[in-house]
Every structure is written in C-alpha cells, then in structure tokens.
Ligand SMILES: Nc1ncnc2c1ncn2[C@@H]1O[C@H](COP(=O)(O)OP(=O)(O)OP(=O)(O)O)[C@@H](O)[C@H]1O
C-alpha cells in the first residue's frame with residue numbers, strides 16, 4: 001500500500017484561479033519525491049492541503065489509509081505526529097521571542113508519551129534533548145540558549161528542520177526550504193535533508209521551483225504547471241528525449257542562471 | 258559606552274525624570290497614610306478657607322479640611338481607580354480581541370459590529386450616558402468607562418493577532434499539535450504584553466482625566482470624597498475667593514496625566530528598540 005495517495009485533488013480560490021486541477025499522485029514510504037514548477041503553479045497550495053492547513057474542493061487524500069484531514073481525534077493526533085513541515089522562510093517560521101530550545105521542543109511537548117529513538121538515555125533534561133536534536137542537524141549544542149536573531153539564515157533553517165524531525169515523522173514536507181538561502185548554504189541544507197532521509201527512512205516531499213535542487217535530492221520528480229502534472233519521471237531519465245517540453249525549458253533556464 | 262549596560266546614571270534625562278516622578282507618585286500612593294498630617298475628612302469650622310501656613314501647607318477648604326491631606330489621600334483613590342479601570346478594560350478587551358482575531362469569520366464580524374456601533378459615539382459622551390443611567394458613584398463610573406474602554410484593547414489585540422497569524426511559526430505550532438490556547442500563550446501573548454503595558458500606561462492618564470471630569474460634573478465621586486475631580490467640583494463655589502481650592506487638585510491631575518504619558522511613551526520606545534533588535 002502506498003503511504004500517501006492523492007486522487008484527483010482539485011482546489012480553486014476563485015472561479016478563475018484553479019490552484020490544483022485533478023492532481024493525482026501515489027507515494028511509497030521512504031525516498032525523496034520532488035515537486036517542481038514555476039511560481040503560482042500550486043506547489044504551496046498542495047503542501048498546505050496535505051498539512052490540513054487548507055481545505056480542498058474535490059478529490060481525496062489518503063495517508064496510511066486514512067482520509068486527510070482525519071475526523072477522529074486520535075487519528076488526527078497520529079497524523080499530526082506523522083506529517084511535519086519545513087517552511088520556506090526560516091525567519092518567519094521561528095518565533096523571535098523564544099529561545100531555540102523552546103522552539104525545537106514545541107512538538108515533543110505535545111506528545112509527552114513519545115520516546116524518540118534518537119534519545120538513548122533516560123531522564124535527559126529538556127535542554128539536553130534539544131541539544132541532541134541540534135547536533136543531529138549539524139549545529140552546536142550551545143545554540144540551545146540563543147534566540148533566532150542570533151542565527152544565520154542557514155542555521156535558522158536547520159533549527160526549523162530539527163523541530164520538524166523531532167517527532168520522527170514518516171512524511172516530511174519541505175516547501176522551498178532553500179529558496180531564501182545563498183547557494184553554498186542551499187547545498188548544505190540539501191545534504192542534511194538527504195542524510196536525514198537515509199538515516200530515518202522518512203519520506204520527503206520536496207517542493208521547489210529550482211529543478212537543480214530537486215534533481216540533487218530526489219529520485220522521483222513531478223513537474224507541475226498551473227495545477228496540472230505535466231511530467232512525471234525518474235531522476236535517471238532527466239535528460240531523456242521524451243521529457244515534456246516544459247521540463248526541458250525548466251532545465252534550460254536552470255542551466256543558464 | 259558599552260551596550261546593554263545601562264545604569265541609573267547613563268539613562269536619558271527624560272527617563273530619569275520619568276522614574277523620579279513615578280517613584281514620587283508611588284510614595285504618595287503607598288506611604289500616603291504616614292505623610293498626611295491630618296485626617297482628610299476631619300471638618301474644622303474654626304479654620305475654614307485658610308491660606309498656606311505651617312499647620313496647613315496648602316491651606317484648608319470651606320469646611321476647614323486640610324487640602325494637602327486631601328490631595329495625598331486623593332492620589333491613591335484617583336490613580337488607583339485609573340489603574341483598576343484599565344486593568345478591567347484589559348481583562349475584558351484582550352480575550353475578545355484574541356477570540357475575534359484568531360477565529361475570524363462570523364464571531365469576528367459580530368464583535369466588530371458591536372465595536373463599530375459603540376465607536377460611533379465619542380467615549381466621553383457615552384461614559385456620561387452610561388454613568389447617568391447607572392447613577393452617580395465611583396463604582397458606576399468605573400463600570401461606565403470599562404464598557405467604553407475595552408474596545409481599545411480588543412481592537413489592538415485583534416489587529417496584532419491578524420498580523421501574527423500570517424507568521425509561519427503560528428502554522429508550525431498548529432502542525433505541532435499545539436492547542437489554540439497553547440499557541441496563543443507561546444506565540445501571541447509574548448508579543449502583545451509589552452504593547453498592552455505601554456498603551457495601558459498612557460491610557461491610565463487618559464482615564465484619570467475622564468474619571469475626574471465625570472466627578473467634576475457630579476457623576477462620579479460625591480463631594481465629600483477627596484477624589485481630585487470631586488475636589489475641583491467641591492471648590493467651584495469658592496473659586497473666586499480662594500483659587501487654591503481648585504488650583505491644587507487641578508495641578509495634581511495635570512501632573513499625574515503627564516507622568517503616565519511620559520511613562521507610556523518611554524515604555525513604548527523601549528519595547529520598540531527591543532523589537533527592532535529581535536527582527537535583525
Ligand atoms: N490564499 C489565497 N487566496 C487566493 N488565491 C491564492 C491563495 N493562495 C494561493 N493562491 C493562488 O493559487 C495559485 C497557486 O499558488 P501557490 O502559492 O500554491 O503557488 P506556488 O507554486 O507555491 O508559487 P511560489 O513558487 O511563488 O511559491 C496562484 O495563482 C495563487 O495566486
């Protein structure tokens with residue numbers, strides 16, 4: 001059974017703006033799936049719908065066999081634990097008034113009974129748990145007491161990732177997590193995501209307008225244009241002749257810049 | 258000069274002035290009982306309308322009561338009422354603003370209608386009307402003003418919530434399975450509290466003026482109570498003979514309003530600076 005099945009998902013904001021048009025996709029557990037498309041193609045809309053932050057008009061979404069968003073309280077709770085998100089703008093994703101450790105621990109605090117597998121010892125202080133998560137995303141333990149404004153953009157994005165993986169979700173949705181970072185830092189964040197994916201076997205749904213980032217990270221790639229899937233291929237077929245014209249354009253634009 | 262090392266000595270002069278004046282007020286409020294040379298209610302018909310002297314620093318009123326003692330006693334009453342009124346307005350207004358901004362939709366629309374309806378009247382007129390309906394007393398004045406004043410906080414909080422709601426950390430909080438209340442406590446209240454305190458401080462000044470005005474026109478404190486507005490009203494009949502009867506309470510009101518204004522402004526600046534620092 002697929003972990004995530006999206007069937008004919010349709011969402012329009014007004015009569016004219018159809019953000020997603022009969023979008024269908026099946027995703028197995030593990031691996032990285034890339035969704036690429038230009039601005040306004042409906043990528044963020046898809047992410048928000050999958051996270052239950054937005055309603056949709058038609059179609060259905062099944063996550064581990066359950067309708068999204070789940071109606072029953074227990075199912076909803078499991079879904080919240082299992083699907084997490086990394087945002088585009090790390091500055092806006094971290095509350096400036098809170099120290100890093102409080103930010104990171106917000107999800108774990110809501111699931112007191114959860115014992116993450118990366119915590120080997122018993123009776124660790126909350127700050128120690130936060131420091132451990134920081135280490136997992138390649139930051140120094142000392143950062144726990146800092147505030148977001150004392151971190152660089154890339155470091156903030158790592159904090160945001162630490163928070164998202166703290167509950168060990170099986171699906172991690174990343175909506176342009178590297179778009180606001182400079183190129184070398186973008187690469188480091190992608191490497192981190194790749195490493196985390198391999199270690200935990202979670203599924204990463206990686207959304208980006210940058211086909212280079214997507215091809216670096218993902219084995220399977222979906223090309224979205226105005227809410228419609230125009231191309232759907234495996235990474236190794238990227239340069240095959242039968243690629244959709246639009247995909248070829250995206251590759252060309254990316255290699256130019 | 259090193260940053261973040263502000264001692265009492267290198268603060269700006271206005272802040273120093275503000276701190277001095279506020280401590281002066283606090284002393285009046287908390288140690289007034291010991292400062293007062295006379296019982297502010299003690300009538301002494303043998304010493305009516307006296308001018309300044311060693312016995313009566315600010316003279317006596319038409320019933321021979323010591324004006325200085327009455328002013329000191331009035332400080333606690335007037336400022337206390339102002340502070341209580343604002344605290345009550347915050348208690349009513351903030352939750353309404355939170356609910357309205359956070360839930361949006363119909364609930365929001367209903368609250369906004371109510372607020373718009375109340376706002377069509379100037380708040381002084383409305384307070385007069387409500388106080389007139391409820392009957393003249395200090396409690397009723399406080400109720401009347403709270404019924405008008407909560408709007409300030411409801412609107413302030415609502416607009417800030419609407420702004421904060423766009424922040425992705427609020428979404429992240431929802432995705433983390435935080436309850437609405439936890440999201441508010443963690444991510445919204447810490448942003449609101451400084452603003453509420455700063456605006457509240459200025460508002461205390463405004464409300465003191467409002468309470469005094471209502472007492473002056475006879476809707477608030479009754480004449481024998483040394484609330485400053487009531488004292489003004491009380492001294493009105495003798496104003497031409499003994500201007501001091503109105504001058505001192507008038508001055509007291511003016512100074513207090515000024516102090517709270519300075520205090521609020523100072524707090525606003527301080528919090529703004531921190532905000533800018535945090536947004537870097
Ligand atoms: N809240 C909204 N109200 C109305 N229209 C919206 C809203 N959100 C998105 N849209 C519209 O839906 C379409 C898809 O938007 P979406 O944000 O999903 O695009 P995107 O692919 O994420 O673009 P970008 O790469 O710029 O982030 C756009 O035409 C956009 O204008």
Ligand SMILES: [Mg+2]
Nearest residue numbers: 043044045175
């Ligand atoms: Mg987007």
